[in-house]
Structures are given as C-alpha cells and as structure tokens.
Amino acid sequence: MAVLRPTCRRLLTPALFEVRPSLLPQKRRLATTTSEAPTPASRPQTAFSDRVNAGPSFSDFLGGRPDESLDEILSEAESLELRTVQVGPKGRKREHTRLPSWLKTPIPTNENYKRIKSDLRGLGLHTVCEEARCPNISDCWGGDKKSAATATIMLMGDTCTRGCRFCSVKTSRTPPPLDVHEPENTAEALSRWGLGYVVLTSVDRDDLADGGSRHFAETIMKIKQKAPAMLVEALTGDFFGDLEQVKLVAQSGLDVYAHNVETTPELTPFVRDRRATFPQSIAVLRTAKEARPDLITKTSIMLGLGETEAQLHDTLRQLRAANVDVVTFGQYMRPTKRHMKVEEYVTPEVFELWRQRALEMGFLYCASGPLVRSSYKAGEAFIENVLKKRSSLKREELVAAQAGRNIDLGSMARAES
DSSP states (O other), rough: TTTTHHHHHHHHHHHHHHHHHHHHHHOOOSSSOOOOOOOOOOOOOOOHHHHHHHHHHHHGGBSSOSSSGGGOBOOOHHHHHHEEEESSTTTEEEHHHOOOGGHHHHOOOOOHHHHHHHHHHHHTTTEEHTTOOOOHHHHHHOOGGGGGOOOOOOOOSSSEEEETTTTEEEEEESSSOEEEEEEEEHHHHHHHHHHHHEEEEEOOTTTTTTTTHHHHHHHHHHHHOOTTTEEEEEEEEOOOOHHHHHHHTTTTTTTEEOOOSSEEEEEEEHSSOOTHHHHHHHEEOOOOOOOOTTTTEEEEEEEEEOOOOHHHHHHHHHHHTTHHHOEEEEEOOOBBBSOOOOOOOHHHHHHHHHHHHHHHHHHEEEEEEETTTTTTTHHHHHHHHHHHHHTTTTTHHHHHHTTTTTHHHHHHHOOOO
16 A cells, blocks of 8 residues: 555646645626726716817927927917918918017127127026017027127026926926036126126036036025126026925015016916916015015016906016016017917007006006017116115205105106116
C-alpha cells in the first residue's frame, strides 16, 4: 500500500481540481431579465456654455501646438472682421471690405524706435508694446529722443499663465522662473533714459505663491531709489484675489495703480480667463485706493465685444463706486485667428460720447478712441501733470483748506493740458 499511495495521489489530485470549480456557487439564471436602471437625462447645455465652447480654450494658447498656422498675425482687415458688402453689376458681384482711415497706423521705421528696441533686447527686458502688438508703438517709441518716448515694461517674462480670449501674449502653465536681476536691470535702464513717467506691467503668474507681487514691489522701490522724481504706474493682475498682495504693491512707492477690467461684467466670462472675474477686479481697485488714498487708480475697457449701452453705463457706475479715478476706452482688435472675433466696429463719435459721459460721472480723466490702450501716451501726460501739481500745491492746499476754499486739481490740470 505504501507503494501505491503516491500513484493514487497523482491520479486523484487532477480529478479534485477538475471537480472543484463545479462546487462553487453559481449565479441563478432568471427566466425573465430585469430591465436596467434608466440613465438620467443629460442636462441641456446653456447659452453660456455654448458661447464659451465656441471660442478658444486655455489649451489653444499653450505652446507646442501642432497647428501653428493659427498664430499667424492677422492683417488689418482680418483683425477687425468688418462687415463686407457686395459690389459690382448684377451677376458679377464680388465681396469688398472697406477699412476706415482712422485705424491705419504707420509702420515703425524711426531710428529712435530701433535704438529703444536694441536697448531692451540687450538688457533682456520685454515690453507689452511688442508682446500685445499695440498699434501705437510707432507713436510711443518714435519720439525724437529716448526721454520723450513711452515704453511699457513687462516684468516677470513674456509668458502668461492665463489664456484670455483677446490677448496675444504667450501662454503656458509652467512659465520660466523669475529673473532675480530684473528689478535692478529695469531700474538701471529707466534711470539712464531719464524718463519722467514709466509704466510697469506684467504677465499673470499664478504659478507663484504671491503672484509676483514682491517682484513688482522690489522693482518699483529700486526705480524710486535710482530716480526719485520719476513717476511710476503699475498695471498689475488680480493676484488671484489675494488683496494682501495688492496692498503690498500699492504701498511700494508707486504713483498710479492700474488694473484692467477689460469689459463689462456680463461679457467677462466670455472674454477673460475663467480665473479673472469682474468682482475680483473691482476688489483690486478698491483695495489699492483704500491702502493709499492719495494713489491714482486706473482701469481700461475694450469696446466692440458686443457690450450694450446699459451694460457699459453700469460698469462705469461700479468703477466710480470703487473710487477709480481714470478710465480709458479702446477698440478691441483681433490679434490672431485663435482669438475672439470683433463683434462691432465703434466709431470715433461713439468713443467721444463715452469720454464725455465718463467725465460727467466724476472720473478725473478719460482717454477714449479706437487706438487708445491702457498705457496711452496722452493719458500718461495728463496724469503726470496732475501728480506734479499735487506735489507742488500741497502747501497751497493746506492754506486753501484753512481759508475755506476748494481746489479742483482735475479741472486745473485739464485747463492746462
């Protein structure tokens, strides 16, 4: 028997393994099949989502896309998307687009323009004039000398972490790290040029814990150290709603705090990146004013995006409620085929009408026109005049207050400009 046991084990073991599966409990098959639970009906898309999805998304602006042809700079006709008309005899009509004369700008060929561009590249500095393809670059950089020119320096690189549907600045979720020497280089370059008024702006840097506010503040302080008489305007982002960062920049020694609402509250979700909201922008402007009551606050609005007259008037009312001093109006111009189209072509007469309305509502100054941008030479000259008068009339204000008189700096500056 001892000899037979291994053989029996070898014979029985496979049989057990074959029988074992049949001993497992089996699912009982029913004669009738049960109907599966009904899937809930999908929620219909809203008009808002339809409009947003029809436009470019954040990923459309990221680098390394296969279809780089969409980044082609549009011609003047394409960027404006003007209404076309059919001209010619019946049966042989053809489509024709007429361009208005007031939007034609000269190609920058001035020697001073070339010198400024060379200096900026040599110091590794960027300007929003170039990155945003501003139509006024020939006028602002084409002065007879550098000190008469206006250039808006763009801090923290040339790559933004947001993808607004109107802006042509490069976009990436992971932009390059900050240049620690940029504040010093910027201050040195500006002090050499001997400018009386300078505008600093930046890309949005949501990848940084403070949104770049300390970098902004350091640059402003270094400029004031090297050129105390130079007036500094800071056009900042919203720092993702962190108002402590707004206070840091407002109290760094600058003279004008600018933040652009860009459009009306109703159009903000369709025009700007989803992280930028209208109430958040209003909070930035209000906080800057509260942190420094003597600070001039400024914002800019684009027209031609489909806004209504009632929406625009309500936007101005909310800005005045936040004590915003200066507002500018300009025509939206589509930079590339990736960006949203122009909905309306606003005439100079309408721009003038909104300028008058803004002044009647109590704004200190309003620059309004098809080619006006947030950093606008005429507006900066006016603000510079106001700031210089405030500095020179501090003693007179005290005397006037004691005598019961009232000095309106805004009207005085307007009278001289």
